Amino acid sequence: MHFQAKLLATAVAWGLATAAPAAAGLDTEAASNSAARTLGCGLRDFWRFASTLSHQAEVYFPGSAQFAQYNERWSNVEPPAVNITILPATEQDVVEIVKIASGCNIPFLAYNGKHGATTTLGRMDWGIAINLRKLSSVVIAPTGDKVTVGGGTNSKVLIDALWDAGKQTVTGSCECVSYMGPALGGGHGWLQGHHGLIGDQFLEMNVVLANGTLKTINANSDLWWAMNGAGHNFGIVTSVTSSIYPIAHANWAIETIMFTGDKVNAVYQAVNDHLHNNQPVGLVEWSYWMNIPEISPSPVIELYIIQEGVTVVDPIYTAPFHALGPVSATPRTGTYRDMSGWVGIALDGPPCQKTGAANPRFPIYLPAYNATAQEEVYAAFAAATAAPGSPFANSLFLFEGYSTQGVAAVDPLSSAFAFRDDNLLLAPLITYTPAGAARDLQAKQLGNQLRQILHNGSGRSQMHTYVNYAYGDESTEQLYGHEQWRQTKLAALKTKYDPNGRFSFYAPAV
Structure with missing residues (x-):
């Protein structure tokens, strides 16, 4: 509460200076002096800060509709807590915000789409949210x-x-x-x-x-x-x-092939055999597991085979799956801009809506599917999500199989991204209505159980994960690479460019 009071005083001073609506009727000089005494910053710093922001910048405080709107998050497990939201309108606005925040030791967090779901964001328990949405060009x-x-x-x-x-x-x-x-x-x-x-x-x-x-x-x-x-x-x-x-290709095609869960072993063995072996550059394989009770009492498998430059996906890729006896097979054709809609992640799709739900993910990279492990993890996912009254009934399991030639062609030493040799990105997405710490722990245990089954099936000693889907309990090695030289290099760069750890809320590297 002490920290909260510190920033509230600061916010009051800034709000009055920038004519933000939430500050009306408060004593500007008293609030500014309070902030100055508490934070050790001179009074002139706050007035100078306010005057240097562009006229198009926006500042909002708790209690305003805009503050709530701009801080609404896609996942509500350990979200960051903020006391003031600023929408910079220019590059120089960002400079000024960071300069004053760093100088006064005020935490800050920049974001745009608000889909980051890692629980490490919850380590920010007060401070400034920097919403970058006005820097769109x-x-x-x-x-x-x-x-x-x-x-x-x-x-x-x-x-x-x-x-x-x-x-x-x-x-x-x-x-x-x-x-x-x-x-x-x-x-x-x-x-x-x-x-x-x-x-x-x-x-x-x-x-x-x-x-x-x-x-x-x-x-x-x-x-x-x-x-x-x-x-x-x-x-x-x-x-x-x-x-x-x-x-290169205006036209793309997809075939959506749905299976019941008893086909899980056969489906993913066929994916290994017919899609991932020598997967062409223009071919993408995705799948979801989800509960659709009117079709099956257990989660269905919805497999997407997507191909560029055609109006119908080549039967050489779809025929092996037709032979497995799917519930349905639905072809569609369109353009590149249709693809997100085909797999349910367009702007109007469910994953793009902010409903107040918790949406933690538990990512893992794999070189290939282990069909036996897929059976095991399916059974665990079904038991936890399809049981009557399950709080996790709306959960998904994501399986992303992009073509990887362009990723692998880049020198692995050239960037901090460490997992260029992996072919698959998998992640259970445990969706539920927040209901306290016990429910959060239950979701965490489920997600990690599912991820561990996949890891055990990989035969690897080291787990590889994707930082943009991270839950928040992954090690730095699992996020940024197990090689010691990578960890050493990241630590040295962090010391050089961010010695005070200002940027340490999103999957910190050290």
Whole structure:
């Protein structure tokens, strides 16, 4: 409560100086002096801060509708607690916010889509939320081979702007997430088989460091290595310039093939045998497990086979699954912009809605499926989610099988992203209505049980996980690589660029 009171006094002073509605009727001078005494910052610092923000910047406090709107999160397990929300409108606004926050030792957290679900965010129990949504821009270079994207740009905005110009690049597959958020953890996407991860497309970026300085960096900077794979730990990216490419194939096709759970072993053995062995660049395999009681009392398997440059998925890929006796097989055709909708992650899809639910994930990378382990983990998932009255009935199990040639082609030493040799990304998504610490612990135990079954089936001694899906209890080795040189390099860069740990709420690297 002491810390909360400190920031409340600061917020009052800032709010009055910027004409934010929540501060009316309060004693500006008294509040400012209180903040100055408590935080050790001079009174002039607060007035100077207020005057340096652009007129388009917005400041909101608890109790306002905008504060609630801009802090509503997709997952509500150990969310960050904040006392003031600022929407910077310019790059320089971000500089000023970080400068004053760091100088006064006030915690801060930058975000955009609010889909980050790691429980480490809960370590922020007071401070400033920096909502980057006003830094949304897409500027294609006259040369047509690169684009400069504002740090608050949504993936869907970028996809559509590039498409209208006959271009595309690697973005996250989910339309409602930000472009930058996934990219800082490497970032998977539909086009990664051609071009690599989202972060692999970067050519230059503007980043605000922990001391409030703005740096333009590229591959000549030692920080560049860290920003692709561990970037959440080092700064706030206000803009990035990335490679873009002509649209190679306007048309894409999908076949959605549904199975009941008794086919789980056969389905994933067939995925190994017919899709992942020599998987073409333009082929993607995804699947979900979910409860649809009107079809089956146990979770169904919904398999998606997606192919570029065709109007019907080649039967060489679908026939082996037809032979297994599916419940249904539904082909569709469209364009690249239809893909997220096909797999239920478009802007209007359920995963893009903020309903107050808890949505922790428990990711694991694998080289291939172990069909026996798939049977075992299916049985555990079904027992926990399909039982009558289960609080986890709306949970999903995600299985992402992108083509990986472009990811593997990048030198593994060149970035902090450590798991370029892995072919599959799997994650149970345990969805439930928050109901206290006991329910949270139950969900955590279930998610880790399911992940451990998959890990045991991999035959590996070391677990590989995806930082952008992290639950929050993963080790730094599991998130950023088990090689000692990686851990040493990350620690050294952290000491150099963020010695006071300002950027340590999202899956900290040290």
